[in-house]
Amino acid sequence: MREIINAALPRQRHLVLLGLALGLGLALAAIAARSVGGAVAGLTLLPILFFLGMAVREIVRQPGREGLRVDETTGSFFAPPQPGVPFGPALCGYFVYYTLYTVAGSAVDAWDRFLMLAYLLVAGGLAIGAWRRVPFVTLTAEGVSSGAPRSMIVVPWEAIGAGAPTGPGAAGRFLRLPIARPELVRRRLGWLRLGAFVPVRELTVAPEFLAAAIRHYVAHPEHRATIGTVQEYDRLRRALAGAPLTGQV
Structure with missing residues (x-):
């Protein structure tokens, strides 16, 4: 059991960092290319399509079909995570992208800034949770x-x-x-x-x-x-x- 946890946690942390880095990179690229309509459209559409794909995958994904596993060393029955990319890191990256790209726009009022702050707080909570467990x-x-x-x-x-x-x-x-x-x-x-x-x-x-x-x-x-x-x-x-x-x- 301990070996599974020790392998799964670093992998999940890498996915969190990757999601945040992709969100930040795509936001900065879209902001820099804002004056070029086609490039902005492509850079805006890419993360949206990716997030929608992850959301659809999350909706249609079936729960596990196995039994429990046995660890006699710790005296426990346990179930580890399924393989694949968790939804949380992808959502963190999208929130970072959407927040930075929106805040950098010219027509952002106080309500938009409040929503962006809420998105960042949610992204931070998801990232911390995925980092720790x-x-x-x-x-x-x-x-x-x-x-x-x-x-x-x-x-x-x-x-x-x-x-x-x-x-x-x-x-x-x-x-x-x-x-x-x-x-x-x-x-x-x-x-x-x-x-x-x-x-x-x-x-x-x-x-x-x-x-x-x-x-x-x-x-x-x-x-x-x-x-x-x-x-x-x-x-x-x-x-x-x-x-x-x-x-x-």
Whole structure:
């Protein structure tokens, strides 16, 4: 597990830097060529088309279809991020491009500047988040955590109430855990209490399998101590035999 995180985080950081550099470079090039209509049109159209392509890819991309993986060293089941370019770095680059190119224009009022500042703040937040953690979910004997190597949220099993984790339909963007004891939940942003959400869209695990596994360990605390062993994962797969996937170790 640690090797996967150590490989995924630098790669994601490189993509963040690449996205910001492309946004800055295209904005400066478009500003410099503003007096040449055709060149400006091309430089303006290129990032828009790229961003639209990334947005369409994000909409149509299917969530993972695998099971969880086993790390006996850390005593955990986990799901790493899917391969490919995350949407966040691309969005950061586009916000930088759009903000700089718009602010450099001649007809920018106070409201436009406020929006541009908001775009830059969002881009900065996305860049910092992508710089510090990769999409990840981990199940241990203690509970469920999301994000690595810095967990965004840690939910002990005792904090999860009865009922199934729920998500926004077939898109499978995230799971919302039913919380019975919110005081036990640990968040990276402790002041932001918007519920316990586990993003799953960019993970290799099938959302329905992850939801079933969480529901299983909430209902069967006697099995939690052996989470992270191959034997327990085999037992879990047999218990969840109805899940439409083939897991892997």
